[in-house]
Amino acid sequence: MRELICICCPRGCRLTVDDDLNVTGNFCPRGVAYGKSEVTNPTRVVTSTVRIEGSDLAMCPVKTSEPIKKGNIFKCMEEINKIHLVAPVHIGDVIIHNVCGEEGIDVIATRNMEKL
Amino acid sequence: MREVELAIIGGGSAGLSAAVSAYDAGVRDIVILEKGPFLGGILNQCIHNGFGLTEFKEELTGPEFAARFIAQAKERNIEYHLNSAVSSLTKDKVLSYMNPEEGAVQIKAKAVVMAAGCYERSAGAIAIPGDRPAGILTAGQAQKFLNEQGYMVGKRVFILGSGDIGLIMARRMTLEGAKVLGVAELCAWSNGLNRNMVQCLYDYDIPLYLSHTVSRCEGKGRLERVIISEVDERKQPIPGTEKVFDCDTLVLSIGLLPNNDLLNNLGIPQGRSRGSEVNEKFETSIPGIFSAGNVLHVHDLVDNVVEEARVAGKAAAEYILGTSEEVENDITVVPGNMIGYVVPAKVSSKGDDKVSVKFRVREPSKNVYIVYELNGKQIKKVFKPVIIPSEMEIQALPKSLFNGESGTLTVSLIKKEEVK
Ligand SMILES: Cc1cc2nc3c(=O)[nH]c(=O)nc-3n(C[C@H](O)[C@H](O)[C@H](O)COP(=O)(O)OP(=O)(O)OC[C@H]3O[C@@H](n4cnc5c(N)ncnc54)[C@H](O)[C@@H]3O)c2cc1C
Ligand code: SF4
Numbered sequence: 001m002r003e004l005i006c007i008c009c010p011r012g013c014r015l016t017v018d019d020d021l022n023v024t025g026n027f028c029p030r031g032v033a034y035g036k037s038e039v040t041n042p043t044r045v046v047t048s049t050v051r052i053e054g055s056d057l058a059m060c061p062v063k064t065s066e067p068i069k070k071g072n073i074f075k076c077m078e079e080i081n082k083i084h085l086v087a088p089v090h091i092g093d094v095i096i097h098n099v100c101g102e103e104g105i106d107v108i109a110t111r112n113m114e115k116l
Numbered sequence: 117m118r119e120v121e122l123a124i125i126g127g128g129s130a131g132l133s134a135a136v137s138a139y140d141a142g143v144r145d146i147v148i149l150e151k152g153p154f155l156g157g158i159l160n161q162c163i164h165n166g167f168g169l170t171e172f173k174e175e176l177t178g179p180e181f182a183a184r185f186i187a188q189a190k191e192r193n194i195e196y197h198l199n200s201a202v203s204s205l206t207k208d209k210v211l212s213y214m215n216p217e218e219g220a221v222q223i224k225a226k227a228v229v230m231a232a233g234c235y236e237r238s239a240g241a242i243a244i245p246g247d248r249p250a251g252i253l254t255a256g257q258a259q260k261f262l263n264e265q266g267y268m269v270g271k272r273v274f275i276l277g278s279g280d281i282g283l284i285m286a287r288r289m290t291l292e293g294a295k296v297l298g299v300a301e302l303c304a305w306s307n308g309l310n311r312n313m314v315q316c317l318y319d320y321d322i323p324l325y326l327s328h329t330v331s332r333c334e335g336k337g338r339l340e341r342v343i344i345s346e347v348d349e350r351k352q353p354i355p356g357t358e359k360v361f362d363c364d365t366l367v368l369s370i371g372l373l374p375n376n377d378l379l380n381n382l383g384i385p386q387g388r389s390r391g392s393e394v395n396e397k398f399e400t401s402i403p404g405i406f407s408a409g410n411v412l413h414v415h416d417l418v419d420n421v422v423e424e425a426r427v428a429g430k431a432a433a434e435y436i437l438g439t440s441e442e443v444e445n446d447i448t449v450v451p452g453n454m455i456g457y458v459v460p461a462k463v464s465s466k467g468d469d470k471v472s473v474k475f476r477v478r479e480p481s482k483n484v485y486i487v488y489e490l491n492g493k494q495i496k497k498v499f500k501p502v503i504i505p506s507e508m509e510i511q512a513l514p515k516s517l518f519n520g521e522s523g524t525l526t527v528s529l530i531k532k533e534e535v536k
Binding site: 005006011051056073077110112 | 153160163164165175177179180183262263264265266288291292309310311313314315318319501502503504507
């Protein structure tokens with residue numbers, strides 16, 4: 001049994017999801033879908049920064065192109081922190097392919113970093 | 117003195133959106149003056165996602181959202197100057213600014229859009245007893261250091277205030293290896309969005325202490341510990357409820373205030389949002405001076421910022437081109453029971469077919485009506501199962517409701533049982 005707060009709207013219903021994935025405490029059906037997916041396969045987009053040389057800032061912001069498994073967040077950070085970039089880098093440039101072995105999910109740049 | 121048609125103070129999302137909108141409405145002679153080294157404003161340091169769901173129908177990070185507006189301004193060849201803080205503005209719309217290339221410059225504009233954003237309340241604003249060591253800074257400062265320079269502000273961190281920037285930084289610093297010990301919030305409720313509570317605190321088991329404040333800071337040279345206490349109804353620390361946290365950094369997320377000195381100095385009346393009073397075109401009491409974005413009232417969604425600035429930019433263009441209709445702003449809008457502030461402060465009973473009213477409630481409430489009264493007569497009521505201060509409310513009111521009447525429009529929150 002898990003207790004969760006639904007984040008799909010400001011009401012913030014307190015949900016309870018039992019072992020058979022029955023959701024209670026929801027005010028509307030969106031809470032059921034949220035509760036089920038949070039318990040079976042919680043995912044998050046990870047955003048962070050990567051060191052970059054040759055541009056006007058020391059860091060280039062990045063994100064995962066899709067939400068990754070919640071359990072992979074810290075592993076993803078480790079992979080991100082190993083990377084060093086050299087300017088120029090542009091929005092959408094792939095920094096890491098198939099991050100944490102998640103097929104089709106990349107870490108991509110989110111800011112245009114021009115060469116000085 | 118150089119003369120321009122439209123001068124925009126601030127090149128953040130509000131300034132860029134106003135510039136693009138004025139351009140598209142036919143004004144060509146536009147100058148954006150930006151204090152910082154980049155266009156895009158605060159969005160550049162907000163590397164998390166959650167921006168743009170309304171504007172672009174996708175979830176972008178701050179820098180990605182900014183880049184789209186920067187591109188729109190550049191496609192139109194709109195002139196901009198970086199590292200150019202505007203230091204004064206006169207009633208005749210003469211702006212003074214300075215930068216390394218041009219030196220000290222004065223320009224005279226036909227119209228001005230104020231879009232200088234907001235600033236964070238800092239430690240001085242709340243006077244925490246105890247020592248004044250290094251290691252106390254605002255969430256936005258911590259965010260800028262970490263996300264632009266890669267510099268972590270501390271290893272063991274405590275956060276005061278549950279505003280969204282503080283919550284976002286709790287997660288960000290945790291991911292980068294810091295230990296975030298907890299968040300203390302003076303109110304009995306969180307001031308952050310549920311989504312940030314869940315994804316920034318609960319995901320990482322960071323405790324939230326509601327109705328608590330930092331009652332003391334201790335440390336010689338560098339912060340060594342903070343002491344937090346529960347507070348009573350008058351928000352005063354209750355003796356005997358102290359908890360001690362050994363930490364090297366205290367991050368403050370205790371509120372944002374409009375950066376509106378330039379307009380305040382002109383004597384333009386201020387609203388309860390601490391921004392200037394404006395009419396539905398976002399024009400202040402001085403014709404041709406407009407205000408939009410966080411300098412007018414602090415927004416939680418950038419999508420609302422760019423929409424508001426679009427209206428201001430278009431209205432500025434109409435003012436410049438002489439195509440604006442003369443309308444009397446004959447209705448004064450005031451915040452009533454349990455309403456923090458309302459924007460705009462003035463609307464016209466005539467003109468456009470509807471007006472959009474934005475406000476925040478003072479406290480979270482359930483099962484209430486938002487009631488709109490013109491001269492004491494109810495013209496609309498809207499039921500809200502839940503309403504919270506951290507989410508700005510927007511209500512479109514058709515002008516037919518006003519029936520041509522002028523006077524005072526009051527927005528109030530009324531409990532369901534008490535509504536007639
Ligand atoms: C930390 C943080 C997190 C946020 N998170 C989200 C989110 O997750 N989702 C979302 O939708 N929204 C979010 N927002 C809200 C949204 O991003 C902002 O409300 C919006 O970007 C504000 O735009 P603005 O143009 O009004 O202000 P700003 O972006 O602050 O721009 C103001 C600009 O004016 C310049 N300026 C100031 N004074 C002068 C002067 N005297 N002369 C010249 N230039 C000057 C500044 O340098 C700055 O560039 C967040 C805001 C903050 C602060
Ligand atoms: S269950 Fe429905 S009403 Fe409750 S928070 Fe989720 S979306 Fe909102």
